[in-house]
Amino acid sequence: MIKYLSNNKITTTSLSIAEVIDFVIANANKTDEKEAYAYLEFSEVKALENLLNVRATNSWPAIHQQQAELDISIAQVPGMNKQIDQMKAQISGRDYTLLKTYEENENTIKKLEILIAEKSAEITKIDKSLHQFDIQTNQEPDPRYEALGKLKAFFQQLANRLLMVKKTQIEQKMKQDLNINLAAYKDVISKVELSENLANLTFKIYHKAGNEIYLNQLNAASKQVVVQVLLKALHEFGDYDPPVMIDTVMGVLDEESRLTVLENYFPELSEQTILLSSDSEIRTEKDYPRIEPFLSKTYTLIRDREHQLTTIEKGYFGLTLNHES
Secondary structure, X not given: OHHHHHHOOXXXXXXXXXXXXXXXXXXXXXXXXOOOOOOOOHHHHHHHHHHHHOOOOOOHHHHHHHHHHHHHHHXXXXXXXXXXXXXXXXXXXXXXXXXXXXXXXXXXXXXXXXXHHHHHHHHHHHHHHHHOOOOOOOOOOOHHHHXXXXXXXXXXXXXXXXXXXXXXXXXXXXXXXXXXXXXXXXXXXXXXXXXXXXXXXXXXXXXXXXXXXXXXXXXXXXXXXXXXXXXXXXXXXXXXXXXXXXXXXXXXXXXXXXXXXHHHHHHHOOOOEEEEOOOOOOOOOOOHHHHHHHOOOOEEEEEEOOXXXXXXXXXXXXXXXXXXX
């Protein structure tokens, strides 16, 4: 190096090898006070800082676990192939295990069928023993007993035939009373259709517009009115006229329905109608005067809590009938 520098006239002083070595060693021990990463751009430094803030998960444990599971599965492949071969052998007929199981099941079924037949024979025998009490001791059928057995169906047919005779009248009467008493559909009922089977008596109500008025569309008060109208029609077209007794006469009726029932329903319900009511149902000031002309007798039950008894007084909660006073 010294010879190269002298030949190229880079240095004018004479240098020795010892001086150069001392200089290099002395400078090697010195530290550079400049920034260690000064060679990096500002954007590169920011990119490195952002990398430190990124959260990353090490996927190696999961991959390692998958590898272990795959190694186990691969080890099981020969055994599974052996099972497949065994199943194929069974299907091809070289293994008689399935056939043996089938034959055992067939034998079990035959034994159960024999057992069922024996039990059925015992039931038939017991049934015959029971029926001997239904006939006379001479083992001859009783014609009267057989006739009674046929009467139930006869009366059912007779009841349905009687219903058919009265069906049109009941439908017309219900239509007429609903147009008067059913406040929510007053004067808009076009027809009422009654079923033809008394055992399952149903009816349908139709609006003048043609649509059916379903009971579940009505409120509680309207439903009560419909049922009362049906009972009145059935009572009116019956073959006899028994007394009618009604408890909780107003139920859930609204004000308009109460007025209609008091003026149009109760007075025409029956030859004799007994109403069991409290003064909150048939009110003494508003309701009682409307039905008073149709009343024959009135009574009030007085409860004595001290003596635990009930007494009967004439009149309706202090009101007496004009023709009784």
